[in-house]
Amino acid sequence: MQRKVRHARRGNGSADQLHLEHFVPYRLSVLTNIVSMSIAGAYEREFGLSIPQWRVIAVLARYPDLSAIEVAERTAMDKVAVSRAVQGLLAAGRLVRSYDSGDRRRSRLRLSSAGKSVYTRVAPLALGYEKKLLDALSPTDRRSLDRLVGRLMERAKRLADR
Amino acid sequence: MQRKVRHARRGNGSADQLHLEHFVPYRLSVLTNIVSMSIAGAYEREFGLSIPQWRVIAVLARYPDLSAIEVAERTAMDKVAVSRAVQGLLAAGRLVRSYDSGDRRRSRLRLSSAGKSVYTRVAPLALGYEKKLLDALSPTDRRSLDRLVGRLMERAKRLADR
DNA sequence: GGTGAATGGTTACAATTGAAACTATTCGAT
DNA sequence: ATCGAATAGTTTCAATTGTAACCATTCACC
Numbered sequence: 001m002q003r004k005v006r007h008a009r010r011g012n013g014s015a016d017q018l019h020l021e022h023f024v025p026y027r028l029s030v031l032t033n034i035v036s037m038s039i040a041g042a043y044e045r046e047f048g049l050s051i052p053q054w055r056v057i058a059v060l061a062r063y064p065d066l067s068a069i070e071v072a073e074r075t076a077m078d079k080v081a082v083s084r085a086v087q088g089l090l091a092a093g094r095l096v097r098s099y100d101s102g103d104r105r106r107s108r109l110r111l112s113s114a115g116k117s118v119y120t121r122v123a124p125l126a127l128g129y130e131k132k133l134l135d136a137l138s139p140t141d142r143r144s145l146d147r148l149v150g151r152l153m154e155r156a157k158r159l160a161d162r
Numbered sequence: 163m164q165r166k167v168r169h170a171r172r173g174n175g176s177a178d179q180l181h182l183e184h185f186v187p188y189r190l191s192v193l194t195n196i197v198s199m200s201i202a203g204a205y206e207r208e209f210g211l212s213i214p215q216w217r218v219i220a221v222l223a224r225y226p227d228l229s230a231i232e233v234a235e236r237t238a239m240d241k242v243a244v245s246r247a248v249q250g251l252l253a254a255g256r257l258v259r260s261y262d263s264g265d266r267r268r269s270r271l272r273l274s275s276a277g278k279s280v281y282t283r284v285a286p287l288a289l290g291y292e293k294k295l296l297d298a299l300s301p302t303d304r305r306s307l308d309r310l311v312g313r314l315m316e317r318a319k320r321l322a323d324r
Numbered sequence: 325g326g327t328g329a330a331t332g333g334t335t336a337c338a339a340t341t342g343a344a345a346c347t348a349t350t351c352g353a354t
Numbered sequence: 355a356t357c358g359a360a361t362a363g364t365t366t367c368a369a370t371t372g373t374a375a376c377c378a379t380t381c382a383c384c
Contacts, residue, residue, distance in 0.1 A: 018285040020220045020237065024292050025197045027311050030238045032194040034318040035187045050370090058182045068333060075182065076192045080372075083334060105332040105379050123180040129321070130186050136317035141310055148299060148307050149189050155298035156196040159291070212340095230363060242342075245364060267349050267362040 039129060046125070047118055048092070052077055052085040054122060057094065057111065061119040064110040067100070071109065094118055201291060208287070209280055210254070214239055214247040216284060219256065219273065223281040226272040229262070233271065256280055 020026050036051065043049040049057070055075040060066060063074070072082045086109065089095040094115035100106035111119060134142050182188050198213065205211040211219070217237040222228060225236070234244045248271065251257040256277035262268035273281060296304050 018220055018289055019224065020217060022308075023220075023288065024296065024307070024311075025194075025201055025288075026217070026238075027308075027315070028190070028194045029198055031311055031315045031318060032187075032190045033238070034315065034322055036191055038318065038322045039187055055182060055188070058180055058185075062181065069331085076188075076195070078372085079333065080335095084371090087334090103332085103380070107333075126185065126187075127180055132321055133314060133317055134186065136313045137310060141306075141313075144303075144306050145186070145310050145314075146184075146189075148303055148310070149186075149193055151298045151303075152295060152307075153189070153193045153196065155295055156193060156200065159294055160196055160200045231361085240342085241363065242365095245362095246341090249364090265350065265362085269363075 035133065039126070042125060042129070043122065047122060049118070049122065050085065050088070052081050053089055054126075056082065056085045056089060056109075057115060057119050057122070058126075060095070060109055060111050061116065061123070065108045067106040067108060069106075089115065197295065201288070204287065204291070205284065209284060211280070211284065212247065212250070214243050215251055216288075218244065218247045218251060218271075219277060219281050219284070220288075222257070222271055222273050223278065223285070227270045229268040229270060251277065 040051050043051065043054050052075075055077065056071055059071055059074045063070075066074070068082050068086060069079060071077075071086075072079045075082070077085070086095060086097070086107075090097060092114075094112055096110050096112050096115075098108045100108055134145075137145060202213050205213065205216050214237075217239065218233055221233055221236045225232075228236070230244050230248060231241055233239075233248075234241045237244070239247070248257060248259070248269075252259060254276075256274055258272050258274050258277075260270045262270055296307075299307060
């Protein structure tokens with residue numbers, strides 16, 4: 001029975017062995033890549049939509065008349081990514097842009113009817129995929145997942161900035 | 163006020179409302195991005211290592227003398243990514259490459275002593291970050307996370323290739 | 325009201341990544 | 355042995371993405 005757990009890395013019997021396949025950031029990355037690629041493939045194939053574009057559409061469907069920066073906040077994209085996605089969507093006639101009358105720097109973005117139509121067709125597809133994915137989990141597990149991911153996101157953010 | 167619930171979208175009664183912020187693939191993507199950026203930043207800053215390079219090192223530390231595609235399999239990278247990571251590591255003197263005597267197409271990769279040294283310094287850093295991240299969760303939750311991510315990975319793979 | 329800092333958004337350029345073509349070697353069938 | 359297909363790995367070129375610089379407008383403050 002060891003009295004002095006020195007600097008207790010974990011009893012340190014095998015402590016800092018790193019197995020990529022059990023390393024959480026790696027696993028998250030692999031999972032996310034598989035999921036994103038499936039989704040991106042489908043959106044691109046069927047609607048010529050990139051994921052950034054899809055995010056913009058999704059958020060504008062729910063909150064019309066946001067400015068580009070507001071879209072950025074709600075999609076976890078930076079403003080350059082939003083700008084590019086918006087350009088593509090405008091070019092495809094899926095978005096209408098006007099400018100705030102009070103502050104002419106701010107854009108006001110909303111879906112055109114073509115954009116709405118894309119949304120009503122893509123959303124079920126997205127939700128369908130999510131459903132198929134989550135079918136791997138019991139309802140309880142789904143709630144856990146949500147909670148765990150939420151906690152990790154918070155923590156990861158805190159670790160990131162400071 | 164609409165009288166007709168038109169076209170009952172999905173018999174399942176479950177909303178076909180899509181809220182990006184509750185959409186699992188989106189949440190996973192955001193979480194993974196935050197985590198990956200923290201890690202990538204630190205590796206790059208302190209060791210001039212990219213994430214692909216780090217993965218190659220991590221896997222070779224544990225399984226020396228793999229060929230490039232074997233590395234690819236164990237790191238979930240494609241062979242092009244491995245090739246590029248290997249180039250960088252060779253140039254930095256962190257890897258030694260020889261070729262299989264039986265099949266001269268296959269490379270045999272192993273860490274140089276400089277490479278090993280990088281590994282022994284980065285691994286604790288990586289594990290430290292993981293630990294700080296997982297501190298947000300109880301031990302039980304950590305096990306759940308592992309299990310859930312595993313299940314989702316399996317399922318996502320199955321969904322991806324038919 | 326005028327000037328400098330801040331904000332919204334775009335553009336330009338570099339670095340990263342992905343897809344396809346390519347080289348070299350080996351395998352399989354004849 | 356020989357020829358075509360397959361495999362290991364690299365290179366090339368295009369597309370995506372990240373960073374920084376850049377306008378235009380507005381704000382803060384004198």
